Amino acid sequence: MTEPWGAPRDERDRDFVARALQTSFGMEREPALRAIEQAGELQRVFRDERGEPAGSALVVWCGQFFGGRSVPMAGVRAVAVPPERRGTGVATDLMKALLGEAHERGTPISTLYAATQPLYRRTGYEQAGHRHRVTLDPARLKGRAVPGTRIRPADFDRDHDAIVACHHAMARAMPGNLDRDAYLWSLLRAPRATQTDTLLIEDDAGRIGGVLTSRLERIPYPGRGFALWASDISASSEQGARGVLAAMAGFGSVATEIRLHCGPTHPLLLLLDEQKYRIDHEEHWMTRIVRLADAVGARGYPATLRTRVGVRVHDPLFSDNDGDWTIEVEDGHAEGTRGGDARVELDIGAMAAVYTGFASPEQLALIGRIRGDQEALSTLGAIFAGPTPSMVDFF
Ligand SMILES: CC(C)(COP(=O)(O)OP(=O)(O)OC[C@H]1O[C@@H](n2cnc3c(N)ncnc32)[C@H](O)[C@@H]1OP(=O)(O)O)[C@@H](O)C(=O)NCCC(=O)NCCS
Numbered sequence: 001m002t003e004p005w006g007a008p009r010d011e012r013d014r015d016f017v018a019r020a021l022q023t024s025f026g027m028e029r030e031p032a033l034r035a036i037e038q039a040g041e042l043q044r045v046f047r048d049e050r051g052e053p054a055g056s057a058l059v060v061w062c063g064q065f066f067g068g069r070s071v072p073m074a075g076v077r078a079v080a081v082p083p084e085r086r087g088t089g090v091a092t093d094l095m096k097a098l099l100g101e102a103h104e105r106g107t108p109i110s111t112l113y114a115a116t117q118p119l120y121r122r123t124g125y126e127q128a129g130h131r132h133r134v135t136l137d138p139a140r141l142k143g144r145a146v147p148g149t150r151i152r153p154a155d156f157d158r159d160h161d162a163i164v165a166c167h168h169a170m171a172r173a174m175p176g177n178l179d180r181d182a183y184l185w186s187l188l189r190a191p192r193a194t195q196t197d198t199l200l201i202e203d204d205a206g207r208i209g210g211v212l213t214s215r216l217e218r219i220p221y222p223g224r225g226f227a228l229w230a231s232d233i234s235a236s237s238e239q240g241a242r243g244v245l246a247a248m249a250g251f252g253s254v255a256t257e258i259r260l261h262c263g264p265t266h267p268l269l270l271l272l273d274e275q276k277y278r279i280d281h282e283e284h285w286m287t288r289i290v291r292l293a294d295a296v297g298a299r300g301y302p303a304t305l306r307t308r309v310g311v312r313v314h315d316p317l318f319s320d321n322d323g324d325w326t327i328e329v330e331d332g333h334a335e336g337t338r339g340g341d342a343r344v345e346l347d348i349g350a351m352a353a354v355y356t357g358f359a360s361p362e363q364l365a366l367i368g369r370i371r372g373d374q375e376a377l378s379t380l381g382a383i384f385a386g387p388t389p390s391m392v393d394f395f
Contacts, residue, residue: 063179067300126349129389169236176389201243209240263390344372
C-alpha cells in the first residue's frame with residue numbers, strides 16, 4: 001500500500017511538487033526543481049486515498065529558542081495544493097499527516113508562517129510570535145566602529161562555526177529565534193546568491209562579535225537609489241553590535257533605506273540615538289504544541305522561579321496531550337506530569353500562545369480562550385513569561 005505521506009519517490013512526484021510550487025508561489029519550473037533538489041529529504045508529498053499526489057510541504061527539523069534553550073521544532077514551509085484540488089480538505093489532511101510525523105519523531109513543537117489562518121488554527125496552531133519589518137535611514141546611523149574593530153568579508157568554510165556561534169549568542173537571548181539546521185543556513189546563502197554578501201565584525205582579539213548578511217536591491221521608480229536588505233544580523237558583544245551598525249552605515253552613499261526583519265524590540269535598535277525608524281507589522285508566526293510534556297521539559301525558565309499549576313488541555317488530535325496536567329518549575333527546568341488539580345482550562349492552540357510568551361493567560365481569558373481562577377492564570381503566565389517572542393528568519 002502507498003504511504004499517504006512521505007518524501008517524493010520519483011520524477012513524477014517531483015514534477016507534481018514543481019507544479020504545486022508554480023501554481024502556489026509563482027515559481028518558475030526550473031527554480032522550483034532546484035528548490036526541490038536543495039530540500040532533499042525535507043520535501044514531503046501528501047497522497048489521496050487512491051495513492052495520487054494531492055499536496056506538498058517542506059518540513060525543516062530545526063530548533064527554536066525559548067527561555068535560552070533550543071526546543072526541537074518542525075518548521076513548516078511551502079504548503080501547496082494544486083488549484084484543481086483546492087477547497088476539498090486536502091491541506092487539512094496534509095497538516096494532520098505532517099503533525100503525525102512530527103509527533104512520531106518526538107518533536108515537541110511545530111512553527112509556521114500562515115498564508116491563511118483558519119487552516120492552521122483548526123489543526124491546533126496559534127499566533128505565537130512577531131516578525132516585523134524595520135526601515136532605517138542610513139544617515140541616522142552615524143556609524144563608526146569602536147577603534148580596533150576589523151570588518152572583513154566572510155569565508156564560509158573557515159568562518160562557519162564562528163558565524164553560527166554569534167547567531168546562537170543573540171538568538172538564545174531573543175525567544176522565538178531559530179536554532180538553524182544546515183538547510184536553513186544554506187537558504188541564507190543560496191538565494192539571490194549573486195547579490196548576497198556577508199561581513200564579519202572582528203574585535204581587537206580577532207573574535208567574531210558581529211555578522212551582517214545583506215544585499216542591495218534597486219528601489220523601483222519613482223523611488224530612487226537602493227534598499228539594503230539586511231537578511232541576517234547578529235551580534236554577541238557591544239563591539240560587534242556597533243560594528244554591524246557601522247557596516248550598515250557604510251552603504252549610506254547608495255542605500256536610501258536599510259530594511260531588516262525582527263521583533264518589536266531588538267538590541268541593535270536600542271543602540272540607536274533616536275527612535276527614528278519605521279516598524280511595519282509583517283506577520284505573526286504560529287506554533288503548535290505537538291508533544292506537551294516534551295515541550296514543557298525542553299525550554300528554559302527563570303532559575304529562581306519555583307511554582308506549580310494544574311491545567312486542563314483540550315487537544316482533539318493527540319490524546320497524549322489531551323487532559324489534566326501539573327506543570328511544575330524549579331531550578332530553571334519544568335516538568336509536565338499527568339493529573340493534579342486543574343484550575344485552568346485551555347485549548348492546545350491557546351497553550352502555544354502562552355508557551356512562547358506571546359499572550360498572557362489573562363489576555364487570552366478576555367477572549368474566552370482560557371478559563372481559570374485569577375491566581376492560577378497569573379501563575380501560568382509567570383512560568384512562561386519572557387521577552388516578546390520574535391523571529392528574524394522566514395521559512
Ligand atoms: C491554502 C491552501 C494550501 C489550502 O488548501 P486546501 O486543500 O484548499 O485547504 P482545505 O480545503 O483543507 O481548507 C482548509 C481551510 O483553509 C482556508 N482556505 C482554503 N483556501 C483558501 C483560500 N483560497 N483563501 C483563504 N483561505 C483558504 C479555509 O479556512 C479552509 O477552511 P473552510 O473551507 O472551512 O473555509 C491552497 O489554497 C493553496 O495551496 N494555496 C496557495 C499556496 C498557499 O497559500 N499556501 C499556504 C502557505 S502557508
